[in-house]
Amino acid sequence: MTEEQRQQWDRLSQMMIYGLEKGLWNMLGEASLAVVGTVGQEMLEVLEKEWGLQVEGSDPKELMANIGQLFVEKMGIAESFDIEKEDSTVALRVVKCHLMGIEAKLVEQGIQPFLCPFLNIAMAALRKRMNGATTITQFDVDPESHRCFLKFALLE
Amino acid sequence: MSMQGRLQDVSVPDLVELARQMGEEVGVFIETAVGEWALYVRQGRVVHAQGPDVSGEEAVHRMLTLRTGTFRMEPGETPPVITIDKPWNALLLEALQHLDEEPEVHTQRSIPSIEEKEEQVMTRPRKTREIIAEILDELLETSTDIVGAAVVGIEGLIYSARFPLKDMDENLIAAVAAAIYGLSRRNIQQLRQGEFVQALIEGSEGYTLVRSINPKVIFVALLPKEVNLGMAFAEARTVSARLAEILQGLQ
Known part of the structure; x- marks a missing residue:
């Protein structure tokens, strides 16, 4: 695959994510957020079983730090x-994410993004590792500052 | 078909409504710490009520203040005497007017009721899931029409789940229930049929009921194949209203 083809493939992948999110939102509305955990669960399983990458942590902050390091330092999908x-609550602020364009386009249309590696993996890992209920309470996308803010509530 | 349960789960007005829909003659019997109560319905009309040292309309007024106790509803119970000759709506209206004047009939309990716990929860750290779990436990203990239940957020969060089968992926059940809610709600919007209330899915071995508690939380109930759907709907409506109050108080 040439560099140009790789870029085309990247655009196609992003288009698929965008189409999937918008199409599901059109059908399910806010209930689309229910897939955050189930998609994340499958992604986490692939990461751990097929890629051999463990998302570990004894507390929510450590867990989120490990997820951040995985996506930022190892995979380079965001700057910091x-x-x-x-x-x-535990919150993750992501700077210059590769998927920022898609998420911003969805937010512009009043759609709450629900497919995002940070969001999906964090939700699944928190639910799995912390042995308790976790829910997303905030997902802000700010295209001007190139920052996303994801906040999770850890219920008793 | 007889029915029994606790007043904490089904209110007296709801019981009377059910009795009025059940058939020719129905008796509603309530046992509390302060005595036994009976109410008779004939052809949809309340014709007699009896409580400790009180009967007729006065007994109806007092019964409507009962909050704790057990009840049973028996079809085919003939009233021993006729003491009431008023439409139910008129009786209910009069009772409501009396409510401000009449003292509430309390039962003496050493263990706090769920209602009392609901009040207590407002003054201590919020453990929403514990309270909801207790309500679901009580519902399943007393109901013959609901055999499994869960309360889930539309984002797939499980507040509490009580399902009879083991090895169920509760996260997936919650996500699917949320999707059913989302699809049903969208369908209702598209067809301009108002707001989503509930969806019923019939399987060859039973039913799944998905009911809105509030715009963000839904109640899921599993119903057996041989179910009285009217009863199940009434129970789901009652428990959903109660859960809505709790969730509202804890938001």
Whole structure:
């Protein structure tokens, strides 16, 4: 595959993600968010079993840090990240994500993005590792500053 | 078909409504710590009520203040005497007017009821899932029409789940229930049929009921094949209303 073909393939992949998100949203509305966990669960399984990459952590902050390092440092799909942890929430701020364009386009149309490697893997890993219910409470996309903000609530 | 349960799950007005729809003659019997109560319905009309030291309309007024206790509903029960000759709506209206004046009939319990716990929860750390789990446990203990239940967020979060089968992937069940809700809601919007209330899916061995608690949370119930759907709907409506109050208080 040439560099040009690789770029075309990249555009096609992004188009598929965009189409999938918008199409599902048109059918399910906000209930589309229910796939965040189920998609993440499958992605996590592939990461761990097929790619041999373990997403581990004894607390939510450590877990999120490991997810950030995996996607930013190992895979390079974003430039940087930082984590905010409060009593019952944990948040991930991602800078210059490769999928920012898709997510921003969806948000412009009033669609809450629900396919994002950080979001899906974090949700699945939090639910699996922390042995408790986790829900997404905030997913902001700011195209101007090239930042995404994902906040999860850890329920008792 | 007789029915029994707790007043914590089905209110007295709901019981009377059910009795009025059940058939020719129905008796509603309630047992509380302060005594036994009986109410008789004939052809959809409440014709007699009896409580400790009270009967007729006065007994109906008092019965409508009962909040805890057990009940059973028996079809084919003939009223021993006729003491009431008013339409149910008129009785209900009068009772509502009396509610501000009448003291509530309390039962004495050493263990706090779920209702009392619901009040307590507002003053202690919020453990929404525990409260919801207790409500589902009570529902499944008393209901003969609901054999499994769950409360899930439309984003797939499981608040609590009580299903009879083992090895079920609760996360997937929650996600599928949310998808059913989403599709049903979209369908109703497209066909301009108002707001989503509930969806019923019939299988060869039973039913799945998906009901909206609020715009963000849904109630899922498994119903057996031989079910009284009217009863199941009434129970689902009652428990959903109760869950809505709890979730509203904890948001």
